[in-house]
Amino acid sequence: MLSVVPAVIGLTIWVGRKVRSHTKDAQSQLSRSTVLAEESFQGIQTVKAYSSEIFEKNRYNSSLISFLRIFIKRAQVRALLVSAIMAGLFSAIVVVLWYGMTLVQTGSLTLGELTAFVIYTVFAGGAANVVSDVYSQFQKAAGIGERITEMLQKEKEHLGDTTSWGGLKINGEVEFENVSFNYPTRHNIIVLNNISFKVRKGERVALVGPSGSGKTTITALLFRFFDTTKGRILIDGKNINSYPLAMFRKECAIVQQDVYLFGRTIYENIVYGKPNATREDVIAAAKQANAHEFVSRIPEQYDALVGERGIQLSGGQKQRIAIARAILRNPKILILDEATSALDSESEKQVQTALELLMENRTSIIISHRLSTIRTADNILVLDHGNMIEQGTHDELNKKQDGVYKNLSYLQTTSAT
Numbered sequence: 001m002l003s004v005v006p007a008v009i010g011l012t013i014w015v016g017r018k019v020r021s022h023t024k025d026a027q028s029q030l031s032r033s034t035v036l037a038e039e040s041f042q043g044i045q046t047v048k049a050y051s052s053e054i055f056e057k058n059r060y061n062s063s064l065i066s067f068l069r070i071f072i073k074r075a076q077v078r079a080l081l082v083s084a085i086m087a088g089l090f091s092a093i094v095v096v097l098w099y100g101m102t103l104v105q106t107g108s109l110t111l112g113e114l115t116a117f118v119i120y121t122v123f124a125g126g127a128a129n130v131v132s133d134v135y136s137q138f139q140k141a142a143g144i145g146e147r148i149t150e151m152l153q154k155e156k157e158h159l160g161d162t163t164s165w166g167g168l169k170i171n172g173e174v175e176f177e178n179v180s181f182n183y184p185t186r187h188n189i190i191v192l193n194n195i196s197f198k199v200r201k202g203e204r205v206a207l208v209g210p211s212g213s214g215k216t217t218i219t220a221l222l223f224r225f226f227d228t229t230k231g232r233i234l235i236d237g238k239n240i241n242s243y244p245l246a247m248f249r250k251e252c253a254i255v256q257q258d259v260y261l262f263g264r265t266i267y268e269n270i271v272y273g274k275p276n277a278t279r280e281d282v283i284a285a286a287k288q289a290n291a292h293e294f295v296s297r298i299p300e301q302y303d304a305l306v307g308e309r310g311i312q313l314s315g316g317q318k319q320r321i322a323i324a325r326a327i328l329r330n331p332k333i334l335i336l337d338e339a340t341s342a343l344d345s346e347s348e349k350q351v352q353t354a355l356e357l358l359m360e361n362r363t364s365i366i367i368s369h370r371l372s373t374i375r376t377a378d379n380i381l382v383l384d385h386g387n388m389i390e391q392g393t394h395d396e397l398n399k400k401q402d403g404v405y406k407n408l409s410y411l412q413t414t415s416a417t
């Protein structure tokens with residue numbers, strides 16, 4: 001009889017561990033399912049355009065089924081624990097009753113004493129059951145906690161001072177010195193291989209190359225979203241890592257093809273560039289970005305909500321808001337990532353004029369598939385599979401016999417005519 005007690009304790013601990021690991025797995029699977037649903041809703045237009053509703057639904061279903069399977073496993077393990085305890089409890093009662101009755105028959109125990117003992121045993125057993133349930137709940141919470149701790153323990157960015165503006169004085173000279181890089185999730189794929197170039201203060205450098213050649217990765221390294229694997233990035237001759245991160249990022253701004261605007265007012269979207277700016281500063285920036293005119297035509301003007309709950313803006317309008325935001329930020333280093341690629345020629349003209357103004361006296365890094373927009377760059381870097389294969393001005397590169405840039409340039413000119 002006594003050997004049952006350690007067996008039940010052992011079983012409880014084993015089950016507890018299982019519940020903990022299943023809870024952790026269930027938590028991960030549930031977050032995967034949530035991401036799938038979020039992605040489908042965010043990209044609902046693409047899903048509809050490709051008639052992928054059923055595919056997305058099935059993907060979400062099977063992800064939920066995996067979650068359900070883990071959940072059921074956890075429930076089975078818990079049920080095993082509860083049934084083992086109940087079985088133990090009732091067997092103990094049966095044994096006690098049988099033994100008690102023999103003692104009553106021999107006169108060593110009264111019937112009242114036996115009844116009292118049985119009632120106490122039931123109370124004690126009930127309490128033990130509650131303890132096991134609490135233990136199992138505790139293991140469940142520990143499983144969730146472990147997953148959260150894992151995420152919290154991911155290396156944090158040390159932002160430094162996030163409040164001051166203009167505390168850091170940089171000129172904006174950028175130098176990549178033998179930089180190699182692979183993404184942490186793909187160790188075996190070299191995305192940038194021994195890249196070196198220098199952009200002096202106020203100069204424009206353009207990055208050109210086929211899709212996947214590493215252009216955007218260069219800008220991600222400059223924003224310090226990742227650290228270089230080999231080599232260094234220097235800002236004004238000093239290692240980029242020696243600058244306080246948040247303050248350094250305040251000296252940089254980016255305008256991308258896919259402008260992301262928050263579902264807030266136009267004013268809030270522009271002032272995001274510099275939260276302590278005045279309303280006059282915001283309007284001045286919008287004027288420089290060629291945005292003031294169209295904003296003035298909206299009934300609520302700068303207080304109009306953008307996005308789902310408010311007005312829908314065209315690609316060019318969104319981009320001009322993003323440019324106004326960047327103008328307000330007044331960055332030393334500006335990155336334009338395919339900033340005008342998705343626009344029609346009228347919007348492009350307006351955006352281009354705003355961009356020209358924005359680029360004045362700033363170090364600018366321009367990514368563009370349209371070579372016509374980068375002709376005037378001080379230096380053009382041609383990338384291919386993470387290698388820099390050519391570098392020079394438009395005229396210099398066009399003089400190269402069988403040069404990659406020259407061929408691209410030729411192809412784009414002939415297809416445009």
Ligand SMILES: Nc1ncnc2c1ncn2[C@@H]1O[C@H](COP(=O)(O)OP(=O)(O)OP(=O)(O)O)[C@@H](O)[C@H]1O
Nearest residue numbers: 183185186191209210211212213214215216217218
């Ligand atoms: N976050 C990431 N994690 C893992 N690999 C990535 C990540 N971002 C990009 N890559 C990979 O790095 C390589 C370079 O991508 P990058 O976006 O820098 O190219 P790109 O030249 O800017 O391309 P595009 O012109 O299409 O924008 C690609 O092979 C891409 O798959």
